[in-house]
Amino acid sequence: MVNFHTKRIEDLLKAGIGLLVLLALNLSLSGHFFRVDLTEEGRYTISKPTVKMLGKLEEPVFVEVFLDGDLPAGFKRLQNSVKETLDEFEAYSGHKVQYRFTDPTKGRTPRSVNETQRKLTSLGVPSTRIHENKEGKKTTRVAFPGAVINYKGQETGISLLKGSTSGSSQESLNQSIENVEYEIASAIQDLASGDKKRIAYLTGNGQPTGPETEGIRNLLQKNYSLSFVDPALEPLAGYDAIVMVKPDQAFSEKSLFNIDQYIMRGGNALFMLDKVSVNFDSVRQSKALVFPTELGIERLLFRYGVRLNDDLAQDLTSLKTPVVVSEVSGKPQISLINWPFLPLVNRMPKHVVTRNLDGIATKFAGTLDTVKTKGIWKTALLSTSANARKLKAPIDVSMEALSRDYDPKKFTDGPLNLAYLLEGKFRSAFAGRFAPVGADDRNRLDKSEGAKLIVVADGDIALNALEPRDKTPLDLGFDPYMKQTFANADFIRNATAFLADGNGLITARNKRVKIRPLDTVKVREQRTLWQTLNIGGPLLLLALFGTGAYLIRKKRFTGHSDSLEQ
Template identity: 40%
Template sequence: MMKSKYLRPLLLVIGVVALNVLAGFFYFRLDLTEDRRYSLSDATRNILDQLDDEVYVKVYLDGDLNPGFRHLRESIRETLEEFKAHSGGHLDYRFIDPSAETDAKKRNALYEALTEKGLIPTNVVEGGQDSRSQKLVWPGALLTFQNKETSVQLLKGNISQSAQENLNLSAENVEYSLATALRELTQKEKKRIGLLSTLSKKLNPVRISDLIVALQKNYDIFQVNLQTSPNLDGLDAVLVIKPDQEFSEDDQLKLDQFIVHGGKALFFMDAVQTDSVGREGVYAQPTNLKIDELLFRYGLRANSVVVKDMLSAQIPLNVGTMGDKANIQLMPWRFYPLLNSYGKSPITRNLDALYGRYVGSLDTVAAEGIRKTPLVFTSAYTQTLRAPAVIPYNEAGRKPDPTQYTGGPKAVAYLLEGKFSSLFRNRLLPDDPRSKGFAVQDKPSKIVVVADGDLALNDFDPKRQVPLPLGFDRFSPDRHIYANKDFILNAVDYLLDDNGVITALTKEFKLRPLDKVEIEENKTVWQVLNLLGPLVFIVLLGGGWYFWRQKQFS
């Protein structure tokens, strides 16, 4: 009996010690949450596994925060803990409160330094009308690796969602944002993207400067003259932005064979060209780029229309005179739609609205073996204006009749995936020198087509002589930056990222808000249950243990 009395505790101690020893050799973590919020994607783990030097992360989101930002901070902390656990000891982090500095001069200097490094603060206003407080919050991070540094903006948002939904959306994006920054810092070889610049004679290079700078963080960018280049070999993808020159048959053949052989492509094209006709308005006429047949073979038809959308941005227009001065006011311009409806794809997951200008529409046609995924839509309240047509500026001053905007959502962007069949099948003669290396069908590929050439263009500030951020709406009350750049970067990542980091965007955290009506009606019941429930549970557990012991040793 005495032996049995000491044997059980001894075996228990030995078992605990053995378990700890084994845990030192065999590392594992279990994620039992329904939405897998503590699980990293395979692509993220692959990046962390390949770290060969120290990565240090400074997160500037700490201090006295409201519940929404505390939730975001904890999501960032939990994700960084997972990163640290899978990094083999090569990653560490800390949280910093920039507002904790009591010296105003030093604090402002820190704010300025963070802004110069690319972090954008958020002004959080809390309280009611009687007592309202403001606090500057910095929901971003700086990552350092081998004397290289990059910034990450961790607060995402959509103009149509509440603050709580946007903070939850930001929590869903944390892994992707941090993993993308890690890839930028640690990658040794970059994919090569060709910008087919000679197809856009009227395009000022400064209008694509913000996009090019963003792409150069992860990719090597080359300007390519499609007319003089014998082919597009050596490139991983090509980027065609707002072409205004005809694609010759040779141009089409080079693009066709590049895609057929597995090259990726992004097209930002206008099916309708718009030109100002003075103070009267804008003249819209169909473009004749002679690439429609190529896209048609791949499964898309670009319509020669301009879409009017009731969900639109505003522009300054002269609505009359006040004395001897023009009366300039911001008016909704329904030809600048805010595109905020998306298809199901990692490319468009958790995006804010896109800023469009004179957008067209796309329809699908039969193309064997090609999977077509719609990416971006207009709102349901649309009209289509078929070119050629004059768009008068006084259109903005007319109150829209919703009963006339019944065109439904129009697809503005598509993703095509599969083995593309060549447009030039049965067209090239055997003795044609261009038939060397020609393939009717070869490797799987992907292309993205957007029926708006301006979607990829940034504006330019003539006073300061600097380009503005891509997607920046200088006329919106909050000077909003729409998600044009994020959309394009996501699309390029999806086309070219073999590791598939973008799959981290499929993570979804479900909001589980409390039922306020239920809480109010049964407030006392819930308070009693929360107070006495744990005590009752402990008493029952202890009683059960006591009676089991009595039964065992009586």
């Protein structure tokens, strides 16, 4: 009898001590917030720059995601990923990030759906058509895989379906899932950031500034404090990055010196240049012989580690352009044909700038070669397909010339590199030389503190097309003939983000989600086995647990009964 009561007291003491330990642990950790991600690839881990940005939010952020309703399995995966990401955002922001999922087509008439489509498209949320086969019937409906984000009365839209279309639909969807954090976080930062990075758009050497630049100007002004700067007239100090788009006039020595010294002081630059300049509209239907130009900037780039070649790339994987193929009753018959001078770039490395990007449209792109330079790391960002060739200037770029010399067997030079990223400590192109007349050479440097350059051998990559009829600007990357939007804007956005703030939100683009497909053959062969295990296994475990608990209880109380009798 005494032994029984003593055991009961010991059990109560142990339970009490355990509760006290748990209470003390809970109180000690109550002021600390942390989350643990147990997935192999860190699927639920939010990058440190994103966490930092969320912690600085002053007011609530409202996110409306248009991924609800009866969605296909693939879109359900994307929906779940967005929800998981927003749950993390809500936790790290102290519940300032709030969200809801809606179906903008539910209960609406076709006319109302069209109005919603126009409104969301104007905000930057594109629509897509979902084709399904249910019970032998093919159906098509409109979906909006995107979201609208509101902060302090301002709102912006984003697309969440961002993967490359060059792979399978499953790969494209997986790439979209990998991009979810970056797309939502960067949109929130655009609305919430009061102190934006500074970008200089260089002028003074024939760089375009008209309607063909509306796309890149809007993109840069949305994310940065944008200034238009002539390097011949003012220094470039204080800018986080500089952008140069398709100059066609030679640079003065003073301009080159100021650009060089900006890079020597750790400045970062995005150069989009044409060594062989071509006017696209003037050559589509007529003869045109083009020659290389001497701008002077190529001398700086050669010293930094990359050479602009006097050639143009042709690729069998290319965009299409309208061409008159015949006449019927005096009326020209126009057809879209592939034009190798318009390479469609799908070959890109898994770098934060180019990872998961769709195809990028180029026009009369040149090629680049690297030059041996000590301490400079070089990464090819954009390349043609293997079925490509390069033509040395002077070049006849007319359609007539193409018809005379179009033999696919000659396209064997690829892949050709069209863009490079250079990183490291650069040596000045003016090292050992006098400064140009009028240049401020006080505190000049002959070696950089560490800088990043992205050089693209195509200036048109940054220019938006114009509507053929009324010449109004179209979205950057949209082709009016193919009726398709390419990833030019995404490439420029990622490139400038990497250059201006390489350790910022752009690092979220490194996230990777592994595809773990089931073996369909094994699934078919072992279906009955796994169904039996899934249904019968839990029932068997429950029965074993119940029987074991009964036997233990019976033995325990039988022992107590015997001791009481004694």
